[in-house]
Amino acid sequence: MDLTAQFEQAAAESKTLSEKPSNEILLQLYSLYKQGSTGDVDTDAPANPFDFVAKAKHEAWAALKGKSREAAMQEYIDLVKRLKG
Template identity: 70%
Template sequence: MDITQLFEKAVAESKTLSEKPANDTLLKLYALYKQGSVGDTNIDPPSNPFDIVNKAKYNAWSELAGKSKEDAMQEYIDLVEKLKHGQ
């Protein structure tokens, strides 16, 4: 399997984890997913200062600016593997 196929498999597996990850881990998964599938942020930050959830998601994704899609995919795959094994 190539990295894209492994990434897609990990995305599917992330939806069937036996335990819901902590919020900081969910944020990391989101950011790695976006960086791996889209690349650097391509949207404006949320304009509503009280939109805390979307602001946190945007910030987490934008912190990965410059990371290659392949590196983000591999980090996502590795994180899902850890989560599957309860680490």
């Protein structure tokens, strides 16, 4: 199975985890998914300073700037495997 197929399978599996991951892990999943599927952050930071969730998501994704899509996909796959136990 190629990397993209594994990535898509891991994305599907992440929705069926037996336990809800911590917010920190959820941010990590989100940012790795966005970096793996889209590449470097391509949107402006949220304008609303009180939208803490959107701000955290944007910052987590922006922190991965420069990481290759392939590396992000592999890290995402590995993280989902660890979470599945």
